[in-house]
Amino acid sequence: MTKKFKGFLLYVGLIVLFGASMYLIIREGQAHQLVSDSADSAHAPQNLVEGFSVFLALMAEHIHSSFGLLLLQIIIILITCRIVGLLFKRIGQPMVVGEILAGILLGPSVLGRFAPDFSQFLFPRESLGNINLLSQFGLIFFMYTIGMELDVDAIRKKLRETVMISYTCMFFTFFCGLLAAYFIYDRYGREVPFLPFALFIAITMSITAFPVLARIIQERRLTRTHLGTVALAAAANGDVTAWCLLAIVVAISQAGTMLGAVYNILFAAVYLLIMFTIVRPLLRMVGNLYHNPEVIGKPLVMLMFLLLLISSYLTEIAGLHALFGAFVAGLVMPENMRFRKIMTEKVEDVSLIIFLPLFFVSTGLRTEIGLIDSAEMWLVCFGLILVSTIGKFSSAILSARIEKESWKNSFLLGALMNTHGLMELIALTIGYEMHILPPPVFVMLVLMTLASTFMTTPLLSLINFSFRTGERLRLRRTETVGQGPFRVLISFGRAGSGPVLLDVAFRMFGRGDTKMDLTALHLTVGSDINPLHTAGFEQVSFEPFIREAKRLNLRVSTRYEVSNNAGDTIVSLVNDEPFDFLLVGAGIAMSNLPTDIEARRIRKSLFSLLGGARVQELLSPGSLIHDKTRYFIEHSRCSVGVFVNRGFTRADHLIVVIDSEADLPLLHYARVLLRSTHGTAALLHRRPSDDASPAPDTVTRELESFIAHTENVHLLPERDLTRESFAEADFMLVGYATWNVISDVCREPLRQMPSTLIIHHRQR
Known part of the structure; x- marks a missing residue:
């Protein structure tokens, strides 16, 4: 008898022994029970058909349970938001616009209107609390990542250049919002005090959505341009100020008057002073010591999350809202980009993929477009969109012209600063939950958010077309033919292929009679990439290329872009700028x-x-x-x-x-x-083999x-x-x-x- 067979017999014997023991224990236990199971056995299934009926009844019970329903809601929400977001991405719109619209589609405006029974089954009123709670928790993590995306030192360096644009744009739109609130208050807001009503409308109109704007600038290849830098810095300046103002507005709204909010505002000032003068320097030292995944362990990650939750809790109990504390916690994170990148990777995927769609749907469930049920209300809605757009456009154009920007850049800046997106939606939700914005006004402002964000990309294209940028560039190409250096664009994907293509370009063009002007392009595919991560991608991708350029004693320029379609981006770049030669890799190892x-x-x-x-x-x-x-x-x-x-x-x-x-x-x-x-x-x-011509x-x-x-x-x-x-x-x-x-x-x-x-x- 082999050793393997002996082991098998031992396992079988143990199974039989323990199985018999368990049977005896259960039988003896049933003999001592006081309650007879005859009643239960009477209802027990007698055959497989009855057993299947019991199975279906239990399944229906689990489907309608609070946890089972929540899982089904999350599945439907994620699928719908992803599908609609991708459709909008295909037409050149940010995915967030499609995801916001998906929330409205699942709400009473569409699903509740055309399939009321299914809507009532999927989103019964008693289940909405779970979705709202999860979405609020996810927003805390989202605002934390937004705070980390903003580089306070970079904002400070650009403050002198962009303070006129950011604050003129913000405060002029704030004034327009107050004026609009004054005219609609008697008709739509008399059940709430005027001051918080007007302040909330003004603040929602003046906010620029930094994350959506950053991704639009990436998609339009404006990240390293003067226009993109100014727009991002101006939006960052405005967002920091806007969220501080929002905290004050929330405090005033909860206190009822400006005088009643004095202590809330004093608390906010002390809180910010502690966070930026004590907590931030301490975290800076932590970031200098721990800035790679090998040394960042779970205790340090737990400490960062604990700081986030404490900051959110303090601002929540002080009447400033938990989201303000999360935003500030992100701002005071160590400036070390590697540390910030690691921390964003810990929370960003979950917050963006799971929690944000829940927020969109929770907002969509509140957005009942049927509440706008008259021509007058639709006129008011269009009026709010018009006031917000004109306010942002005119103030951005005026301030940009004062700062000596060109007319084209001024108009483009106006279109970019008009992007509201997710940030405004968050502010609107806060106002709605505090019962400051009545449901019809809330719906109007949500539509304003969608319209202003949706129009950004078409407006940028229209402005570029109006200024006939392409014609001027082609004319410049025609006028400079044969006069300037031979401009070569090298586009590569893998970092290792960059030096090879550079060597080929050097041999092909570097020893000719014409001076060579060489630019290297590397693309990261995916427009939803966090700006914090692109710096690391860029450094890793260009390091071998730059090292090879130094070896060959070549001066090269580098371009890094984030794009959804690499081919379209490369072709657009060589056509928009006067390049003479495009060198790309075949993308396969033909060896x-x-x-x-x-x-x-x-x-x-x-x-x-x-x-x-x-x-x-x-x-x-x-x-x-x-x-x-x-x-x-x-x-x-x-x-x-x-x-x-x-x-x-x-x-x-x-x-x-x-x-x-x-x-x-x-x-x-x-x-x-x-x-x-x-x-x-x-x-x-x-x-040809039959070519016998002597000439x-x-x-x-x-x-x-x-x-x-x-x-x-x-x-x-x-x-x-x-x-x-x-x-x-x-x-x-x-x-x-x-x-x-x-x-x-x-x-x-x-x-x-x-x-x-x-x-x-x-x-x-």
């Missing part, structure tokens, strides 16, 4: 193309799924990069080079494939490349002239690519049109090809 044996094995395994012809097409070298090459070439107005890296280390032995007159510009690139490498070049003139054509004459005037160049004897063509080559130049031909008819020889640059040449 790892399958061998003949591997290819046959893959074809056999995939044949039933795709069909033999389709598999052969997918595995061909041309198809692997064709789509990417075609996209850049068809949409870019400059010359494009797509680099296929097959272990590139040098370009000493060059092969140039010439098929027609369209390929003759490759000879210029080859001449510059030979000048930088002092290597050799082989020219392959692809000629030399234009291509032949150009090739003969090139060979005669250039050293170490020879013409290959073969008429088409073979394996022998690549015997000594370590770099190949080929035109885009020619590549499309040879990648189809020369598949097998191309498996031996070296690193290749596919070029589509446009005249400068």
